[in-house]
Amino acid sequence: LATGYGGMVLSPVEVVQAMGAIANGGNLVKPQPKPAKPEVIRRVLSPETSEKMKLVLEKVLISGTAMKSQSNLYRLAGKTATGYSHTHVGHDSLAGDANMASFVGFGPVENPRVVVYVGVENPADGKGVHGSYHAAPVFREVAEKTLQYLKVATK
Numbered sequence: 001l002a003t004g005y006g007g008m009v010l011s012p013v014e015v016v017q018a019m020g021a022i023a024n025g026g027n028l029v030k031p032q033p034k035p036a037k038p039e040v041i042r043r044v045l046s047p048e049t050s051e052k053m054k055l056v057l058e059k060v061l062i063s064g065t066a067m068k069s070q071s072n073l074y075r076l077a078g079k080t081a082t083g084y085s086h087t088h089v090g091h092d093s094l095a096g097d098a099n100m101a102s103f104v105g106f107g108p109v110e111n112p113r114v115v116v117y118v119g120v121e122n123p124a125d126g127k128g129v130h131g132s133y134h135a136a137p138v139f140r141e142v143a144e145k146t147l148q149y150l151k152v153a154t155k
Contacts, residue, residue, distance in 0.1 A: 012117045019078070019104045022057065023112035026050040058109050066103065069136035073144050073154045078105020080131030103135035107143045113152055116143050
């Protein structure tokens with residue numbers, strides 16, 4: 001399910017790949033259908049830029065648009081998004097019938113183990129379409145539970 005505005009339309013896999021490249025030090029990794037040894041496609045960021053981006057994305061949860069979804073257990077980082085889901089032919093506005101609120105992030109910041117994408121199509125609570133309100137809390141819960149399952153130490 002691709003989302004975006006105008007000519008910028010991305011699938012969740014592409015979004016996860018991009019966030020993963022930031023999380024892992026700058027390497028774009030081939031998507032795998034099941035857990036496997038990572039296969040690097042190419043370097044897309046320098047390690048220095050990756051480290052700077054991790055801190056910028058962590059601030060989204062500390063003092064930015066998703067601060068209500070900050071974790072008490074782990075240092076998490078990520079980005080909110082709102083877009084069109086393009087599930088309906090001719091759909092071209094946020095006032096239409098196929099809107100997507102999303103959040104993509106990773107954790108823990110200091111040694112990322114997971115990247116999580118959450119997309120909520122057509123939130124029906126009458127509060128608009130906001131990645132920070134609809135998707136970021138789900139991201140936090142999934143990331144925390146996954147990191148706990150993986151026995152990653154809390155902060």
